[in-house]
Amino acid sequence: MTRNRPAQPPVTDEQAFLAAYDAAQFPHPSVAVDVVLVTVEGGSLRALLAPRTNHPHRGRWSLPGSFVRMDESLDQAAQRVLAAKAGQSGIFLEQLYTFGRPDRDPRTRVITIAYYALVDARRLARREAGSQADAGGKLVTLEVPWQGEHGGPVRIVDDAGRSLPLAFDHADILGLVVQRLRGKLDYAPIGFELLPRQFTLRQLQEIHETILGRTLNKDSFRRRLLASELIVPTGKLEQDVGHRPAELYRFHKPARSKHHE
Amino acid sequence: MTRNRPAQPPVTDEQAFLAAYDAAQFPHPSVAVDVVLVTVEGGSLRALLAPRTNHPHRGRWSLPGSFVRMDESLDQAAQRVLAAKAGQSGIFLEQLYTFGRPDRDPRTRVITIAYYALVDARRLARREAGSQADAGGKLVTLEVPWQGEHGGPVRIVDDAGRSLPLAFDHADILGLVVQRLRGKLDYAPIGFELLPRQFTLRQLQEIHETILGRTLNKDSFRRRLLASELIVPTGKLEQDVGHRPAELYRFHKPARSKHHE
DNA sequence: TGACTTATATGTACTATGCATATATGCTTG
DNA sequence: CAAGCATATATGCATAGTACATATAAGTCA
Numbered sequence: 001m002t003r004n005r006p007a008q009p010p011v012t013d014e015q016a017f018l019a020a021y022d023a024a025q026f027p028h029p030s031v032a033v034d035v036v037l038v039t040v041e042g043g044s045l046r047a048l049l050a051p052r053t054n055h056p057h058r059g060r061w062s063l064p065g066s067f068v069r070m071d072e073s074l075d076q077a078a079q080r081v082l083a084a085k086a087g088q089s090g091i092f093l094e095q096l097y098t099f100g101r102p103d104r105d106p107r108t109r110v111i112t113i114a115y116y117a118l119v120d121a122r123r124l125a126r127r128e129a130g131s132q133a134d135a136g137g138k139l140v141t142l143e144v145p146w147q148g149e150h151g152g153p154v155r156i157v158d159d160a161g162r163s164l165p166l167a168f169d170h171a172d173i174l175g176l177v178v179q180r181l182r183g184k185l186d187y188a189p190i191g192f193e194l195l196p197r198q199f200t201l202r203q204l205q206e207i208h209e210t211i212l213g214r215t216l217n218k219d220s221f222r223r224r225l226l227a228s229e230l231i232v233p234t235g236k237l238e239q240d241v242g243h244r245p246a247e248l249y250r251f252h253k254p255a256r257s258k259h260h261e
Numbered sequence: 262m263t264r265n266r267p268a269q270p271p272v273t274d275e276q277a278f279l280a281a282y283d284a285a286q287f288p289h290p291s292v293a294v295d296v297v298l299v300t301v302e303g304g305s306l307r308a309l310l311a312p313r314t315n316h317p318h319r320g321r322w323s324l325p326g327s328f329v330r331m332d333e334s335l336d337q338a339a340q341r342v343l344a345a346k347a348g349q350s351g352i353f354l355e356q357l358y359t360f361g362r363p364d365r366d367p368r369t370r371v372i373t374i375a376y377y378a379l380v381d382a383r384r385l386a387r388r389e390a391g392s393q394a395d396a397g398g399k400l401v402t403l404e405v406p407w408q409g410e411h412g413g414p415v416r417i418v419d420d421a422g423r424s425l426p427l428a429f430d431h432a433d434i435l436g437l438v439v440q441r442l443r444g445k446l447d448y449a450p451i452g453f454e455l456l457p458r459q460f461t462l463r464q465l466q467e468i469h470e471t472i473l474g475r476t477l478n479k480d481s482f483r484r485r486l487l488a489s490e491l492i493v494p495t496g497k498l499e500q501d502v503g504h505r506p507a508e509l510y511r512f513h514k515p516a517r518s519k520h521h522e
Numbered sequence: 523t524g525a526c527t528t529a530t531a532t533g534t535a536c537t538a539t540g541c542a543t544a545t546a547t548g549c550t551t552g
Numbered sequence: 553c554a555a556g557c558a559t560a561t562a563t564g565c566a567t568a569g570t571a572c573a574t575a576t577a578a579g580t581c582a
Contacts, residue, residue: 026291026328027331028291028292029289029292031290031292031372068290068372070288071363073361073363074359074361095358097356098359098374100335100374102333102334111292111329111335111374113361
């Protein structure tokens with residue numbers, strides 16, 4: 001260990017340090033999860049946020065989150081937040097990235113594991129109307145000021161088009177969600193998570209276009225999806241559309257499985 | 262700091278809970294970083310691990326890691342580990358995933374943010390010989406028992422081909438590294454990180470084939486790389502190869518930038 | 523019934539890729 | 553020093569995927 005380190009504990013051998021480690025003698029950071037609940041509505045990406053009612057960053061908008069309890073996994077903590085703040089369960093939820101700048105929360109050191117969740121807009125609206133589990137949360141529109149997978153923070157605007165201030169580093173978290181969605185879209189079946197069980201190809205294409213922030217070629221999109229065997233036709237047609245109705249499809253999960261923690 | 266909480270705090274409103282939150286009254290998990298230092302050598306993926314000398318999982322092999330200090334970022338903690346355990350700095354280092362199963366460490370709750378680092382095998386060998394910063398760490402070979410991006414844990418074997426036992430959930434961490442590398446390889450310039458500054462196309466192809474675990478078409482690989490403008494010819498040729506020498510190229514960083522925390 | 527709108531199908535040019543073949547070049551060996 | 557060797561580099565061609573254009577089908581609505 002040639003590196004000169006500050007006065008910190010005299011660690012000459014890290015293995016010995018780990019063995020002698022006493023949870024009570026060393027300051028621990030707080031650990032939280034923040035969840036970005038994403039949906040697509042009216043050609044826009046939308047996320048659930050709430051204005052802060054207390055001290056740091058009062059009035060600025062922040063993501064639903066919670067500290068991680070000692071007896072739950074990170075995934076369980078994120079599911080708990082999702083259930084408490086949005087009344088949602090059983091939906092797509094995946095770890096995004098862990099944010100840990102020492103000064104990201106002025107009160108104390110808080111490391112947060114960010115998650116993102118995807119849900120059909122209609123289902124979210126139904127649930128939100130049924131119970132008031134939202135606790136002040138609102139769906140706001142995401143404005144992405146960059147193209148492709150360049151990355152960077154995003155802005156949020158309310159339904160009147162006014163820009164809203166964001167708390168902590170939540171603009172970065174939202175930006176990374178968009179970057180991740182754009183990157184995963186063409187190799188992972190995530191578009192389906194934002195639609196009802198049955199949907200038309202046009203609806204799926206609009207989901208993709210909204211996420212990517214650009215238009216797609218209709219024929220190529222059709223052929224690619226139909227050839228992918230990710231979707232199967234139901235034989236049913238959409239109803240009450242004022243023109244020739246399109247066939248309804250449903251998602252057919254691929255055979256290969258993911259494996260994580 | 263009490264370990265077991267009496268009754269869970271009466272959380273009816275999460276905002277109020279956050280405001281009333283006192284860092285000292287609530288048990289915090291320990292937070293660590295683990296670093297997977299990856300290199301490619303002799304057609305195999307290799308990673309730096311060390312046998313544990315103490316209590317839990319004594320004798321099993323584990324990744325270099327450290328607890329996160331209160332005044333450093335997660336990236337800084339990972340860099341510190343890399344410098345202390347491998348004598349490496351200024352190399353590619355990126356966050357992988359955060360592992361937090363409550364029982365992943367039998368001593369206490371430890372949440373670990375896993376990083377992976379990529380380095381040229383020759384550079385690693387040079388540095389390792391120069392200083393003995395390794396502290397018991399050894400390069401072991403990764404055996405990947407799955408194809409493509411299917412995912413799953415991996416095995417490690419020593420230079421004699423013997424399988425070695427892994428500590429904690431480190432088999433999962435290593436597996437996710439391989440999965441991530443395979444996924445990123447064809448859209449992110451990571452192959453170059455495993456080569457010296459100047460390299461031949463053949464060398465780069467061997468890096469890709471080792472990571473992907475399958476052979477690639479030589480001509481397609483050539484054309485795709487040359488068309489990508491990620492590499493520029495140096496005009497120099499490789500030396501002492503016993504056959505016609507190939508031209509040496511160097512990596513030319515693309516204009517677009519990444520943006521993270 | 524016919525106009526309208528969108529879905530669905532077909533055709534064509536272009537591009538990327540896999541595969542095969544031909545040529546170039548530094549090194550090795552007799 | 554010349555011939556052979558091994559690999560690099562270049563070229564040609566068939567195939568697959570995609571962008572773009574056009575044609576046909578099928579519901580709705582006046």
